[in-house]
Amino acid sequence: MATTTGLSVAVALGLSACAGWGGGGIGGGGPNSINVLMVNNPQMVDLQKLTAEHFTKETGISVNFTVLPENDVRDKISQEFTSQSGQYDIASLSNFEIPIYAKAGWVAPMDGFIAKDTGFDQADILKPMTTSLSSEGKIYGEPFYGESSFLMYRKDVLESKGLTMPAHPTWQQVADIAAKVDGAKPGMAGICLRGQPGWGQLFAPLTTVVNTFGGTWFEKDWTPKVNAPEFTEATSFYVDLVRKHGEKGAPQAGFTECLNNLAQGNVAMWYDATSAAGSLEAQDSPVKGKLGYVAAPVVKTKSSGWLYAWAWSIQQASTKKDNAWKFISWASGKDYEKLVGQELGWSKVPAGKRASTYENPDYLKVAQSFAVPTKEAIESADPENPGVQPRPAIGIQFVDIPEFPSLGTQVSQDVSAAIAGKTSVKDALDKGQQLADDVAQRYQERGQ
Numbered sequence: 387m388a389t390t391t392g393l394s395v396a397v398a399l400g401l402s403a404c405a406g407w408g409g410g411g412i413g414g415g416g417p418n419s420i421n422v423l424m425v426n427n428p429q430m431v432d433l434q435k436l437t438a439e440h441f442t443k444e445t446g447i448s449v450n451f452t453v454l455p456e457n458d459v460r461d462k463i464s465q466e467f468t469s470q471s472g473q474y475d476i477a478s479l480s481n482f483e484i485p486i487y488a489k490a491g492w493v494a495p496m497d498g499f500i501a502k503d504t505g506f507d508q509a510d511i512l513k514p515m516t517t518s519l520s521s522e523g524k525i526y527g528e529p530f531y532g533e534s535s536f537l538m539y540r541k542d543v544l545e546s547k548g549l550t551m552p553a554h555p556t557w558q559q560v561a562d563i564a565a566k567v568d569g570a571k572p573g574m575a576g577i578c579l580r581g582q583p584g585w586g587q588l589f590a591p592l593t594t595v596v597n598t599f600g601g602t603w604f605e606k607d608w609t610p611k612v613n614a615p616e617f618t619e620a621t622s623f624y625v626d627l628v629r630k631h632g633e634k635g636a637p638q639a640g641f642t643e644c645l646n647n648l649a650q651g652n653v654a655m656w657y658d659a660t661s662a663a664g665s666l667e668a669q670d671s672p673v674k675g676k677l678g679y680v681a682a683p684v685v686k687t688k689s690s691g692w693l694y695a696w697a698w699s700i701q702q703a704s705t706k707k708d709n710a711w712k713f714i715s716w717a718s719g720k721d722y723e724k725l726v727g728q729e730l731g732w733s734k735v736p737a738g739k740r741a742s743t744y745e746n747p748d749y750l751k752v753a754q755s756f757a758v759p760t761k762e763a764i765e766s767a768d769p770e771n772p773g774v775q776p777r778p779a780i781g782i783q784f785v786d787i788p789e790f791p792s793l794g795t796q797v798s799q800d801v802s803a804a805i806a807g808k809t810s811v812k813d814a815l816d817k818g819q820q821l822a823d824d825v826a827q828r829y830q831e832r833g834q
């Protein structure tokens with residue numbers, strides 16, 4: 387479903403829950419206005435509310451927002467940036483799209499602006515974020531907020547069984563614990579793992595498991611390895627674990643379903659996005675204070691957490707790049723985080739991008755249980771070398787090529803069917819290998 391020109395259809399990465407429906411078209415023009423196209427996630431909606439009273443008042447630059455749900459905004463951004471119409475100056479893009487758009491010449495490099503902006507402090511941006519938003523040594527995006535993945539677990543449930551969770555567990559240790567806590571309370575499963583089809587649903591966590599088991603979608607020379615022993619072992623492990631000790635309705639369970647399962651006491655553990663912790667530790671959460679957070683489980687690699695960011699990019703066709711940078715510098719800056727903390731509460735800070743956030747005592751008061759594990763997860767993520775072998779494209783929980791949304795989604799449908807008991811892992815991955823081979827041939831023919 388992905389096109390060779392970009393991401394006209396992108397299954398939502400599903401690493402954070404979208405809330406609220408924004409709207410509104412483009413406002414007036416003029417030299418002191420910019421147009422911003424962005425996703426309607428809660429952090430973005432907060433930004434929209436604070437902009438006029440603070441950014442516009444300080445700079446005189448008015449900002450016209452178009453705010454859309456995730457799938458809709460991806461479609462609109464793809465149309466806008468591939469055509470280079472210049473209608474929007476800035477868009478919210480992820481670290482999946484930005485390197486692709488950079489190579490296509492659709493987004494503007496930011497290095498010149500960064501060099502002149504002494505107050506922005508690029509060195510404070512967590513290094514994996516900068517790496518994932520760069521292409522060929524140049525920076526094309528600044529993160530608004532970011533995340534990795536880690537293991538969340540009920541401390542009280544493990545304690546009741548006399549179990550201790552290692553700070554850096556292996557997947558086998560997690561499977562053993564899942565078996566022992568399965569049924570620890572009536573109706574409680576051992577673990578929640580996504581089974582819902584989608585390149586950014588099921589395959590977000592599963593690709594990290596594949597990486598640490600020693601597998602990969604493609605080798606450096608684009609040789610596809612989807613039905614190789616390591617990929618097969620990792621997928622079989624994941625499918626077996628969720629079938630034996632996972633949540634009810636696993637083939638339909640995505641981020642939101644697993645979040646609700648852990649919050650409602652239906653599962654004892656969950657491996658997923660670090661961003662989930664904010665909801666789980668909210669004042670009204672039934673499990674607030676009951677959870678522990680440890681590093682993403684591993685097998686052959688030192689770390690295995692994914693890396694994701696919603697970030698800002700400037701359209702190459704924009705005629706207002708200076709003003710666009712001023713907005714990005716403000717929205718991704720330290721002072722904006724302080725503004726959110728003071729006006730909306732520190733739990734709403736768009737975190738996961740700056741080292742200084744994790745030194746702020748006000749933020750740490752509300753995030754003390756998960757702040758350090760989150761920062762460590764992001765800092766240990768290596769988007770250039772996420773596995774045991776060299777890769778042809780950047781990416782941890784995805785392969786950063788336009789064809790991956792279609793490839794990953796098609797394979798995920800068969801793996802989800804394996805979770806449902808309707809097919810075997812072998813048959814699912816054999817079909818996946820054929821699909822991956824079609825993609826690989828295109829790149830091998832181009833000599834990439």
